[in-house]
Amino acid sequence: MPSLFDAIDLGAIHAPNRILMAPLTRGRADKAAVPTPIMAEYYAQRAGAGLIISEATGISRQGLGWPFAPGLWSDEQVEAWRPVTKAVHDAGGRIVAQLWHMGRQVHSSVIGEQPVSASATATAGQAHTYDGKQDFETARPLTLDEIPVLLDTYARATANALAAGFDGVQVHAANGYLIDQFLRDNANFRDDRYGGTPENRIRLLREVVERVAGVAGADRTSVRLSPNGDSQGVDDSNPAAVFIPAAQALAEIGIGFLELREPGPDGTFGKTDVPKLSPQIRDVFTGPLVLNSDYETAAQAQAAIDAGTADAISFGRTFLANPDLPERLAKDAPLNQSNIKTWYSQGPEGYTDYPTLDEAKAA
Numbered sequence: 001m002p003s004l005f006d007a008i009d010l011g012a013i014h015a016p017n018r019i020l021m022a023p024l025t026r027g028r029a030d031k032a033a034v035p036t037p038i039m040a041e042y043y044a045q046r047a048g049a050g051l052i053i054s055e056a057t058g059i060s061r062q063g064l065g066w067p068f069a070p071g072l073w074s075d076e077q078v079e080a081w082r083p084v085t086k087a088v089h090d091a092g093g094r095i096v097a098q099l100w101h102m103g104r105q106v107h108s109s110v111i112g113e114q115p116v117s118a119s120a121t122a123t124a125g126q127a128h129t130y131d132g133k134q135d136f137e138t139a140r141p142l143t144l145d146e147i148p149v150l151l152d153t154y155a156r157a158t159a160n161a162l163a164a165g166f167d168g169v170q171v172h173a174a175n176g177y178l179i180d181q182f183l184r185d186n187a188n189f190r191d192d193r194y195g196g197t198p199e200n201r202i203r204l205l206r207e208v209v210e211r212v213a214g215v216a217g218a219d220r221t222s223v224r225l226s227p228n229g230d231s232q233g234v235d236d237s238n239p240a241a242v243f244i245p246a247a248q249a250l251a252e253i254g255i256g257f258l259e260l261r262e263p264g265p266d267g268t269f270g271k272t273d274v275p276k277l278s279p280q281i282r283d284v285f286t287g288p289l290v291l292n293s294d295y296e297t298a299a300q301a302q303a304a305i306d307a308g309t310a311d312a313i314s315f316g317r318t319f320l321a322n323p324d325l326p327e328r329l330a331k332d333a334p335l336n337q338s339n340i341k342t343w344y345s346q347g348p349e350g351y352t353d354y355p356t357l358d359e360a361k362a363a
């Protein structure tokens with residue numbers, strides 16, 4: 001079996017190791033969702049990853065409700081991303097843009113309109129806004145006439161990502177956001193061709209990925225799914241019936257890799273007793289399979305590769321606090337612990353000030 005530190009081809013992207021940086025929302029853009037200069041330093045610090053998957057990046061104002069998260073729908077945003085991707089490339093790294101539409105997980109005070117979703121549903125709890133937390137609102141269902149517009153928006157964001165210098169894109173179809181809201185039966189009550197049967201609920205995912213792949217190339221397109229358990233109030237009564245054929249459809253499109261966020265019963269940031277579907281998905285998805293959620297050590301990651309379940313592992317919060325994570329894992333060195341209070345704050349604290357091993361020794 002390959003080592004965690006061996007190279008792998010993720011479609012057209014050659015990764016020098018199998019330690020990927022998972023997408024991590026950090027809230028360091030400005031209010032117009034324009035990336036800021038400090039983001040170039042942050043991503044360049046982590047260029048030792050086999051591949052960086054960027055923080056979730058909005059495809060439109062309608063789809064981006066997280067305060068100070070970046071977007072990819074305007075020329076200004078594209079120009080501001082260019083120094084970020086250049087800094088990563090200059091440091092020897094590779095980076096893809098994760099394309100994000102949050103669906104109902106937003107608030108009208110941020111996006112300027114009523115949220116949209118598969119159906120007229122609302123998330124329990126409160127949304128993050130520029131005015132503090134506010135109760136989630138009931139979304140309106142996307143109309144059939146709006147779906148072609150949505151597909152065009154994904155295509156435009158993909159073209160913008162390539163123009164900004166990204167090496168590819170990832171379609172965010174996980175974590176209870178818009179595409180996940182179409183996939184799962186507790187959020188999708190439609191009676192048209194996008195609702196009802198698993199085949200219909202998978203349709204939007206397939207159409208989005210086909211459009212994105214038509215712009216970026218299938219071998220520079222990837223997808224993130226979260227097939228097991230509740231995710232921000234979005235769940236399914238029979239996930240295998242939805243996610244196994246979804247993975248098969250993605251294999252037929254020929255995407256570069258598939259990433260699965262799969263928490264377990266002892267998860268530290270979300271937990272579930274719903275069995276993981278990665279073994280069954282592995283049977284139908286023929287491309288590289290990347291697993292995510294609660295991997296913190298090289299031994300844990302290597303065990304998943306040795307079992308044949310994964311080809312690579314994406315590390316999230318561990319990468320947040322350890323810019324030189326691959327080196328630390330290779331040397332079995334101690335890990336910095338992240339400060340949750342600075343995850344989504346602005347400025348360098350808890351963002352670009354986590355020390356590398358060399359910096360820690362020098363101190």
